[in-house]
Amino acid sequence: MKKFKLLSILFLAILIGACSSCATFEKNTYVTLNESKDFYYIAMGIVADLQADGKITPEKRTEINKAAKIYKEAHNIAVDAFAIYKVTKSSADKDKLKIAINVAASKWQSVAALINAIKPGLLPMTIKEVK
Amino acid sequence: MAVPVVTIITILGLAAKYGIPAIQSAIEALGKEEITLEDIQGLKITKEPEDF
Secondary structure (H helix, E strand, O other): OHHHHHHHHHHHHHHHHHHHOOOOHHHHHHHHHHHHHHHHHHHHHHHHHHHHOOOOOHHHHHHHHHHHHHHHHHHHHHHHHHHHHHHHOOHHHHHHHHHHHHHHHHHHHHHHHHHHHHOOOOOOOOOOOOO | OOOOHHHHHHHHHHHHHHOHHHHHHHHHHHHOOOOOHHHHHOOOOOOOHHHO
16 A cells, blocks of 8 residues: 555656646746645655654654755745746746755755655655756 | 546545645646746745644
8 A cells, every 4th residue: 555655656746747848947847846845745744644653763753854844944945936036037046946946856855765764665756857 | 638547546546645635736736827926935835844
């Protein structure tokens, strides 16, 4: 059942990636950030379930929370960069937005790695790149 | 346009585990024609990790 859930997440990510590949930069960005927001909520829900099942110690939970908080901040910075780009449409702000998304994606890897260390392969390690 | 059975099964599986809102948001994001500043602000993560 767990493997089915993992496959479901990955399938959805691939589906989203494939469907959005022909869209505009704005649409791609929106879909990617929406996906990364959903990943956060799904991941933390899984963490809460694992802790309730006694599979995560309080110390490990603290470690995961720290990484998740860093990811949350990075994601929200990317959202702010998107809002700025939406207004200015400048190439400089577009570049800043791409960088912010890449930073958030790297922070996501830390969160996913911590959770996957407890349940291997549970979460995808990457978030779709925006071009 | 016909939706593949595997897609329907996948979406049902995700909905069963993670709830309808997460799936609904992914589908809505794909179908969104125009993205407003309000939509963008809605992308922010507001719940702290320790609140889960």
